[in-house]
Amino acid sequence: MSPPIRIVILGAGxxxxxxxxxxxxxxxxxxxxxxxxxxxxxxxxxxEQGTSFLNGLxxxxxxxxxxLYRQITSYDNLLLAHLNARKxxxxxxxxxxxxxxxxxxxxxxxxLLLSKQFTTSPYERFLIHEPKLREISKLPYxxxxxxxxxxxxxxxxxxxxVFISDVYSAIPGRGIHAGLNRMKRFLKNERGTRYCxxxxxxxxxxxxxxxxxxxxxxxxxxxxDTLWLLENIVRSTESEEGIPIGNYLSQYFANIYLNSFDxxxxxxxxxxxxxxxxxxxxxxxxxxxxLNAIHKAIALYFKKKLRLSLNxxxxxxxxDVRGIDFLGYRxxxxxTLLRKRSVRSFKSKLSTIxxxxxxxxxxxxxxxVMARAGWIKHCNGYNLTRKYLFNDRKIMTIMNEASAxxxxxxxxxxxxxxxxx
Numbered sequence: 001m002s003p004p005i006r007i008v009i010l011g012a013g014x015x016x017x018x019x020x021x022x023x024x025x026x027x028x029x030x031x032x033x034x035x036x037x038x039x040x041x042x043x044x045x046x047x048e049q050g051t052s053f054l055n056g057l058x059x060x061x062x063x064x065x066x067x068l069y070r071q072i073t074s075y076d077n078l079l080l081a082h083l084n085a086r087k088x089x090x091x092x093x094x095x096x097x098x099x100x101x102x103x104x105x106x107x108x109x110x111x112l113l114l115s116k117q118f119t120t121s122p123y124e125r126f127l128i129h130e131p132k133l134r135e136i137s138k139l140p141y142x143x144x145x146x147x148x149x150x151x152x153x154x155x156x157x158x159x160x161x162v163f164i165s166d167v168y169s170a171i172p173g174r175g176i177h178a179g180l181n182r183m184k185r186f187l188k189n190e191r192g193t194r195y196c197x198x199x200x201x202x203x204x205x206x207x208x209x210x211x212x213x214x215x216x217x218x219x220x221x222x223x224x225d226t227l228w229l230l231e232n233i234v235r236s237t238e239s240e241e242g243i244p245i246g247n248y249l250s251q252y253f254a255n256i257y258l259n260s261f262d263x264x265x266x267x268x269x270x271x272x273x274x275x276x277x278x279x280x281x282x283x284x285x286x287x288x289x290x291l292n293a294i295h296k297a298i299a300l301y302f303k304k305k306l307r308l309s310l311n312x313x314x315x316x317x318x319x320d321v322r323g324i325d326f327l328g329y330r331x332x333x334x335x336t337l338l339r340k341r342s343v344r345s346f347k348s349k350l351s352t353i354x355x356x357x358x359x360x361x362x363x364x365x366x367x368x369v370m371a372r373a374g375w376i377k378h379c380n381g382y383n384l385t386r387k388y389l390f391n392d393r394k395i396m397t398i399m400n401e402a403s404a405x406x407x408x409x410x411x412x413x414x415x416x417x418x419x420x421x
Contacts, residue, residue, distance in 0.1 A: 062162055062219060062220060063220075064219070064220060064221065064222040065158055065220065065221055065222065065223065066221075066222045066223045067223055068154055068155065068221065068223040068225075068226045069113075069223055069225035069226045069229070071154045072113070072150050072151055072153075072154045072155075072226065072229070073110055073113045073114055073150070075106060075107070075110060077150050077153055077154065078106045078109055078110060078146065078150050079102075079106060080149075080150075080153055081146045081147070081149035081150035081152075081153055082098060082102070082105075082106065082146050082149070084149045084153070085141065085145045085146050085148075085149045085248075086098075086099075086141075089141070091361075092141065094140065094141040094142060095141055097142065098141065098142050098146070105142060106146075108143070109142075109143045109146060109147060112143060113147070113229070116225075116228065118143065118147065118229070118232070119232060120139070120144060120232055120233055120236035121139055121140050121143075121144050123137040123138065123139060123236075123237075123244060124137070124138045124139075125137050125138075126138070134245055135245065136244075136245055136246040137244030137245060137246045137247060138246050139246075139247065145248060147229075148233065148247065148248040148249050149248060151226075151229065151230070151233075151249065152248070152249065152252065155221070155226075156172070156252070158220060158221075159220065159252070159255070159256060160172070162220070162259060163255055163259060163262070164259075164262045164263060164266055166179075166182060166262075166266075166274055166275050166276065167255060167258075167262060167276050167277075168182075168275065168276070168277045168327075169251055169254070169255065169276070169277045169278040170251035170252045170254070170255055170278075171255070176277065176327045176328060177378050179275055179277055179327050180327050180329055180331065180336070180378060182275060183275060183282070183324065183326065183327070183331050184331065184336070186273045186275075186284055187284075187319070187324075187331065187332075187333045188333075189273075190333065191286050192272070192273065192284070192285065192286045193273055193284040193285070193286065193319055194285075194286045194287075194288075194318060194319060194320070195284070195285055195286070195287070195288045195291050195316055195317065195318055195319060196282055196283070196284055196291075196316065196317055196318075196319050196324050197282065197283040197284075197285070197291040197294060197295055197314075197315075197316050198280075198281075198282050198314065198315060198316075198317070198324070198325075198326065199280070199281050199282075199283075199295075199298065199310055199311065199314040200279055200280045200281070200310075200311045200313070200314065201279040201302070201308050201309070201310060201311065202308070202309045202310060202311040202312070204254070204278075204279035204308065205242065205243050205244070205245050205250060205254070205279070206241070206242040207241060207242065207307065207308055207309075208241060208242060208243045208253065208254070208257055209240070209241050209306070209307045210234050210235050210240055210241060211240075212257070212306060212307065213234055213243070213253060213256065213257055214227075214230070214231055214234060216256050216257060216259070216260070217230055217234075217256060233247075233249060234253070241307075251278060254278055254279060257306065258276065258279075258306075260305070261301060261302075261305075261306065262274075262276060264301065265283070265298075269294060269297070271283055271285075271294070272285075273285065275326075277326075277327060280326065282324060282326050284319070288316060291316045292316060295310075295314065295316065298310065319333075320332075320333070323337075325339055328342050328375065329342075329378070329379050335379075335380045336378070336379040336380055337379055337380060337381070338375065338376060338379050338381055338384065342375065343384065346372045346375075346376075346384075346388070347388065349368055349369075349372060350369070350372070350388060350389075350392075350395060353365055353368060353369065353395070353398060354394050354395065354398065357398045357402070362401075362402035362403075362405040362406050363402075363406060365398060365399070365402040366399065366402050366403055366406065366411070369389070369395070369399060369412070370411055370412075373385065373389060373412065373415060385415075389412060390412065390416050396410070396412065399411075399412050
């Protein structure tokens with residue numbers, strides 16, 4: 001007999017590390033029986049009656065921190081923020097401008113923050129197609145991006161402690177490939193991972209409610225000056241909701257916004273196999289009916305607690321029929337392939353390099369090719385690598401010349417020798 005499924009949407013919050021809420025939707029599913037059980041009928045009847053206590057957000061006990069603003073605004077932290085923010089952007093004119101007058105620039109930012117004259121600059125907005133149309137918002141390097149890095153230097157380590165271990169976006173030491181490896185470990189339990197509930201949140205970043213986000217931030221931060229700065233950044237958009245895609249802090253705000261949801265899944269619904277990256281997630285289970293019940297509960301949780309909705313493309317499917325298309329790869333039990341869209345992007349990047357490489361900086365050529373080779377390294381992509389990199393004479397010639405210009409040997413040669421050894 002499969003274990004019963006107990007689905008709880010919380011009212012009051014956590015007490016002494018445990019959720020203290022009321023059950024309003026409880027469903028017990030036994031695959032060997034047909035028809036509804038008494039508990040099913042009771043739970044379904046109470047879904048409409050029991051939503052009145054869903055006002056507010058589920059709260060849990062966590063240590064709150066004060067006296068943070070002094071750390072954020074210290075000259076040493078602002079210098080570290082600049083060094084972190086400039087990585088990969090050393091050729092940009094606005095970075096050069098700060099480098100040229102470093103002490104003066106950082107002292108100016110410090111004065112703006114300490115005197116509370118800082119305000120988030122107007123956004124530069126543009127559209128990209130990767131793979132769907134998205135509006136990207138960009139802030140000036142000085143002072144905004146330096147300020148956001150300064151905030152993260154201090155607050156990031158405090159927040160990282162409260163996130164569940166299976167969130168892989170915007171957290172140091174995790175990332176896409178750590179999430180992929182976790183997925184592979186999950187799939188070793190064939191019986192317990194027969195089905196996948198794959199979801200993403202409809203228009204997540206434009207839908208984040210500023211009041212809810214600030215309430216969640218205040219659970220961890222009690223320093224008034226730090227809250228003033230964070231609110232300035234959160235409410236820098238033109239409406240009362242939405243965090244800009246492209247802001248350095250936005251992915252981290254996403255983790256804060258969804259943190260209670262993550263804990264609810266793991267500690268109330270007792271979901272064993274769950275991975276989230278930004279606003280995309282997968283839940284694996286051996287029981288399709290259970291995943292259907294979880295799907296409904298998640299939709300209701302998002303609606304009542306976070307003013308979010310699931311993308312209609314959210315689906316439940318058998319893992320062994322199609323694999324799991326997530327984190328840029330299609331993961332099967334015995335092997336992993338690069339996602340078709342990622343393969344098209346890989347080919348497109350190589351085509352661009354072959355057409356325009358004399359005009360491109362050598363470091364850009366090498367980093368672009370090796371980044372794609374690094375992605376393929378994490379899957380069964382030997383044939384792809386050989387066909388489009390090692391056996392492509394033009395790419396190998398370009399990489400030889402670009403590497404020589406930078407003073408080292410073509411790193412693809414080392415990769416080839418390792419593959420053939």
